[in-house]
Amino acid sequence: MQRKSFGNMQCPIARSLERVGEWWSILILRDAFLGLTRFEQFQNSLDIAPNMLTRRLNALVEAGLLERRRYRERPPRDEYVLTERGRDFRPVLWTLLAWGNKHFVPEGKSVVLIDAATGAEADPVVVDRHTGRPLAEPAYRTVAGPAADERTRRRHGGIAGAAS
Amino acid sequence: MQRKSFGNMQCPIARSLERVGEWWSILILRDAFLGLTRFEQFQNSLDIAPNMLTRRLNALVEAGLLERRRYRERPPRDEYVLTERGRDFRPVLWTLLAWGNKHFVPEGKSVVLIDAATGAEADPVVVDRHTGRPLAEPAYRTVAGPAADERTRRRHGGIAGAAS
């Protein structure tokens, strides 16, 4: 009985989770954004068992989020650096950070985002790039796209561009 | 050997993952945002085994993301509706959607966000609420907050407001 795969679902959220949805994966990415690159650094930071770290790093490399790069020949030592695909994951971390800070830190914030220029705390919001308006219902909603199959189309109202 | 908990880590991302980081949880939330409320609806939509669905729904109720509400007395039947905490999770789904659409849908987009007023496709970006500027490095970065412990402070540069 293997864990059911989300990879063959059409939904882009499901596809994303197929890559980062496992225990530890997102925390590894978080640390990669903080500048960690080496096995030992991740292990110290996360307090994760080495076999788990090996599996997750391999999976993230496999998924194209991290790149394994040799930084020393003898003995052979690799470091793990974010690819473009990996770096594009950053907005997800920002929204997770904001959500966590709002709901799960009763003792006060331990990590905050700041504007490096002013030092002021930043508050991440998701907006539409074109209009600049904050995404919110019902002004914005998800619809089935051009490549949607029957099941997806049934879930959502109509298809993009064909909204009455 | 139980799965290691992220709940006692200070990081708000880890705290968040403690609530939604399990397999299926985020997809259940996705469906809740699409308007699904009942056990059978989730089961049909997700193609998930009923015992798994029971466990995840209970966990999400426990974590305060969903609320169990009786909609019929005899036989007793409950529906699951998003709480405010659950609704606040929406931005995370938007960023996951955008990331998935960019990287994992070679056959074309199946789900897109649209501006309901114009029908135009929306492109989610994360900005600072105060300045409106897109979050990006190095203009914005995470720092240890007021309630940070030693470990957190070591990971990040300094503390908020104390940036030189």
Added chain:
DNA sequence: GTAGTCACTTGCATAATGCAAGTGATACCG
């Protein structure tokens, strides 16, 4: 030549996940 660093692997226990099947209360049809 002993100890330390670094990135792992191996062995084995426990937990999580998953399928299949069953349960119980009720409604609907004939």
Added chain:
DNA sequence: CGGTATCACTTGCATTATGCAAGTGACTAC
């Protein structure tokens, strides 16, 4: 009244995944 259907689950049991502890191998530093 009997049979089928709906709905939200449980229970049983197999298979993975996760995790700790310990070991390995190739060096480097003292």
